[in-house]
Amino acid sequence: MWSAVRCRTLSSAVQQWRQRQPGPTLLNRAFCSSSVVTEDQSPDNNNGKSRSSREFLNLEEVQKVLSDVKADDVQVIPVPKNYDFADYMVIATGRSDWHVRNIAQALIYKVKQKQKGAKRMLLPSVEGQEGGKWIVIDSGSLVIHALDEKVRAYYNLEKLWSSGTSDDEQTQDLDKAFIKVRRKNNSKKRPQASA
Amino acid sequence: MAASSASKLFRAGRSLLGGLKDPNGSIGMSKDLPRSYLFSQQQRTFIQMRTNLKVVDNSGAKRVMCIQALKGKRGARLGDMIVASVKEAQPGGKVKKGQVVYGVVVRAAMQRGRSDGSEIKFDDNAVVLVNKQGEPIGTRVFGPVPHELRKKKHVKILSLAEHIA
Numbered sequence: 620m621w622s623a624v625r626c627r628t629l630s631s632a633v634q635q636w637r638q639r640q641p642g643p644t645l646l647n648r649a650f651c652s653s654s655v656v657t658e659d660q661s662p663d664n665n666n667g668k669s670r671s672s673r674e675f676l677n678l679e680e681v682q683k684v685l686s687d688v689k690a691d692d693v694q695v696i697p698v699p700k701n702y703d704f705a706d707y708m709v710i711a712t713g714r715s716d717w718h719v720r721n722i723a724q725a726l727i728y729k730v731k732q733k734q735k736g737a738k739r740m741l742l743p744s745v746e747g748q749e750g751g752k753w754i755v756i757d758s759g760s761l762v763i764h765a766l767d768e769k770v771r772a773y774y775n776l777e778k779l780w781s782s783g784t785s786d787d788e789q790t791q792d793l794d795k796a797f798i799k800v801r802r803k804n805n806s807k808k809r810p811q812a813s814a
Numbered sequence: 815m816a817a818s819s820a821s822k823l824f825r826a827g828r829s830l831l832g833g834l835k836d837p838n839g840s841i842g843m844s845k846d847l848p849r850s851y852l853f854s855q856q857q858r859t860f861i862q863m864r865t866n867l868k869v870v871d872n873s874g875a876k877r878v879m880c881i882q883a884l885k886g887k888r889g890a891r892l893g894d895m896i897v898a899s900v901k902e903a904q905p906g907g908k909v910k911k912g913q914v915v916y917g918v919v920v921r922a923a924m925q926r927g928r929s930d931g932s933e934i935k936f937d938d939n940a941v942v943l944v945n946k947q948g949e950p951i952g953t954r955v956f957g958p959v960p961h962e963l964r965k966k967k968h969v970k971i972l973s974l975a976e977h978i979a
Contacts, residue, residue, distance in 0.1 A: 750947040755969045774953050
């Protein structure tokens with residue numbers, strides 16, 4: 620009953636958690652119990668954003684893991700507040716396919732280590748494991764992209780998320796920019812035939 | 815920003831005609847609702863073979879026609895992957911007309927229920943072209959995209975989107 624009361628007070632937070640939970644769907648009570656368990660287990664990690672510390676990995680831990688794995692060009696982009704999607708996006712580059720996959724595996728290993736001993740392990744979802752060009756690790760409020768160098772230049776995620784949506788309007792109007800509009804010639808005068 | 819997207823999205827509560835799925839058979843049953851109300855509510859259905867969809871990324875294609883819905887017996891819904899054939903393409907794009915491509919449905923006219931009981935539906939059917947591994951071919955996605963893609967493991971498309979519904 621106590622967990623049920625706890626569920627009601629945390630209902631909005633749990634709903635947000637559930638919306639962001641990319642893993643398999645669990646029952647409502649299972650969610651409440653898992654959130655209570657992780658809160659009790661990590662009281663010392665409540666620095667800065669309480670939501671990101673309660674979920675899988677801290678920003679500092681992620682950066683440490685990425686520097687251990689020697690990922691190039693790690694960039695942290697805070698997502699603007701009106702997006703409900705995530706709080707931070709971390710973009711890292713790998714030197715080869717194998718390196719990109721290694722970055723993803725190192726992060727998952729760190730998450731597993733942190734959750735060792737818990738009754739139920741919640742792992743972040745990993746996308747793109749088969750082709751090692753772009754792997755996304757989605758842990759709720761923190762989204763980590765591990766890319767190849769060429770793929771990073773192709774998609775250009777920093778430009779999209781740092782400057783907002785102003786760039787998209789530009790690419791859409793690019794086709795219109797090249798259309799040449801001729802002035803309407805309503806004069807009855809005959810055009811000069813002589814060259 | 816939201817005004818630039820042409821499609822509107824509606825969030826409805828629990829639908830009034832929740833139990834009555836086909837409007838043709840239910841005309842006799844509901845006497846309290848006026849007939850015009852039933853006729854004005856169009857029953858939207860799944861995305862299946864021969865469905866035309868709009869392409870909302872900058873991969874070069876404009877319209878595709880669905881050939882196969884990869885999941886679901888009755889058709890594809892919001893967030894599912896389909897196989898499609900490019901019917902109309904921009905001249906200098908990455909895909910050509912007549913090419914067979916995979917796509918992820920990002921907007922569907924059929925409503926989709928959310929976990930909190932609300933439903934979401936859009937004005938049009940739109941798709942983002944991907945390759946077989948699920949990586950988008952284009953680099954930007956236009957218009958609103960719903961949260962459902964996150965659950966379906968399409969976070970890459972969400973991260974390229976300009977507006978998340």
